[in-house]
Amino acid sequence: MDTQHDIALAHALTGIHEPLPPSGVIHVAIPHTSRFTIVGNHLAQHAELSLTAIGIGVHIQSLPAGSQVGIKALTARFAEGETTIASALRELETHGYLHRTRVRLANGRMVTRTVFCNRPGALPRGGAVVVPMPVVAPPAPVPVGPPVLPVVAAAVPEPAPEPAPVPEESHPPVRVPPRTAPKPPRRPLPQPRELTPELRRASSALLADLRRHAEELVLCEQDIEELVPGVAAWLERDTPPDAIRHALTADLPQPPRSPAKLIRHRLTVLLPPPLPGTSDLTPVRRTVVIPLQNCDRCDHAFRATSPGHCRGCRSELLGAA
Numbered sequence: 356m357d358t359q360h361d362i363a364l365a366h367a368l369t370g371i372h373e374p375l376p377p378s379g380v381i382h383v384a385i386p387h388t389s390r391f392t393i394v395g396n397h398l399a400q401h402a403e404l405s406l407t408a409i410g411i412g413v414h415i416q417s418l419p420a421g422s423q424v425g426i427k428a429l430t431a432r433f434a435e436g437e438t439t440i441a442s443a444l445r446e447l448e449t450h451g452y453l454h455r456t457r458v459r460l461a462n463g464r465m466v467t468r469t470v471f472c473n474r475p476g477a478l479p480r481g482g483a484v485v486v487p488m489p490v491v492a493p494p495a496p497v498p499v500g501p502p503v504l505p506v507v508a509a510a511v512p513e514p515a516p517e518p519a520p521v522p523e524e525s526h527p528p529v530r531v532p533p534r535t536a537p538k539p540p541r542r543p544l545p546q547p548r549e550l551t552p553e554l555r556r557a558s559s560a561l562l563a564d565l566r567r568h569a570e571e572l573v574l575c576e577q578d579i580e581e582l583v584p585g586v587a588a589w590l591e592r593d594t595p596p597d598a599i600r601h602a603l604t605a606d607l608p609q610p611p612r613s614p615a616k617l618i619r620h621r622l623t624v625l626l627p628p629p630l631p632g633t634s635d636l637t638p639v640r641r642t643v644v645i646p647l648q649n650c651d652r653c654d655h656a657f658r659a660t661s662p663g664h665c666r667g668c669r670s671e672l673l674g675a676a
Contacts, residue, residue, distance in 0.1 A: 364383070392413070392416055392417040394413050394416060394473075395473065395474060397474070397476070398412050398413065398416075398452065398473075399413065401450070403446075403450065404446050404447070404450060405442075405443060405446060407435060407439055407440075407442075407443040408442075408443040408444075408446040408447055410443075411429065411440065411443045411444065411447065412447050412452050412453075412471075414429075415447075415453070415471050416471060416473055424469055424471075425467075425469075426440055426441050426444070429444075447471075450475065451472060451475030451476075452471060452472055452473075452475055453469070453470075453471055453472075454469070454470040454471075454472065455467055455468070455469050455470075456468050456470075542623050542624070543623075544581075544582070544584060544585045544619060544622065544623060545584070545585050545588035545589070545622060545623060545626050546584050546585075546588060547584060547587040547588045547590075547591040548591065550583075550584060550587050554587040554590055554591065555583055555587065557586075557587075557590060557596070558582075558583040558584075558585075558586035558587045558590060559579055559580075559583055561586055561596055561599060561600065562574055562578075562579045562582055562583065562586060562618075563579060564600075565600065565603060565604060565618075568600060568604050569604040569607055571607055571609075571610055571611050571614060572603070572604065572607075572611070572614045572617075572618065573614060574614060574615060574618070575615075578614075578615040581615075581619075582615065582618055582619060582622065585618075585619065585622035585623065585626075586599060586622065588622075588626065589622070589626065589627070592626075592627060592628070592629045592630065593629075593630050594627055602621060602625050603618055603621055603622070645658040645659065645660060646658065646659075646660070648661070648662050648663065649662075650663075650664050650665040650668055651663065651664055652664050652665075652668040652672075653665065653667070653668055655667075
């Protein structure tokens, strides 16, 4: 098969009457009779477009009107990724080959209208953008049918260009717990060391009296019975009733959805610590450390607040005196 191919290529080269170049590409130009597209050298040899942009431009120009030429469609057709294709489309837009605008249809839906111009330099200012179709000479006569109207521009729904994907190393995926994930356990209501009858009566009266200070906090008898230990724990820690009432009624949401749950939450999370005892408030006595000194006479170490003589040297000096 390779030999036959080489022979056919050699015969094609012998049919070229012009002298062959010593190096570089040699064109074997065989006329097309069907399925061809006329592409200008201004696109095929563009000095500023990338090779990917030139290839995509030639591909779009070869497609019939109404074809999908969005990023998703081109990514499914070619091996290049979405980032490369999106960059190439932006190049074609910059140099006037591609025009993408957002328009609203008669039914109110917003779509992206994509128009490709094969000669951006010859586009008339203020005129309609017409997508030219290649004129093909059919090899056989075609039966005459109904007239085909030229298509000016096809409104093709197309997603907007997506941003470049970010590497996974720079932004680790965030794990969102499912809606069915179990909620953390609710903190238990504070309990007093001993719920005496006096504490029970005072706590119940304080809870029942809350609606006088905040009309939203209307509690039933069952709610009061369940919340009594929490108030008793506050009273047991020597918290004044006015302070408890202010903590339970200040800055209420309007309206509170569940007064009993709101009071239970505040009794739990705002519980003050026990008052410190008298011994806890006594200042700590500091031990005075006497520094070491060297005797000026015998150089022995001894403790004193200032330099001088040790006890033995002082005794000897007193005896000599």
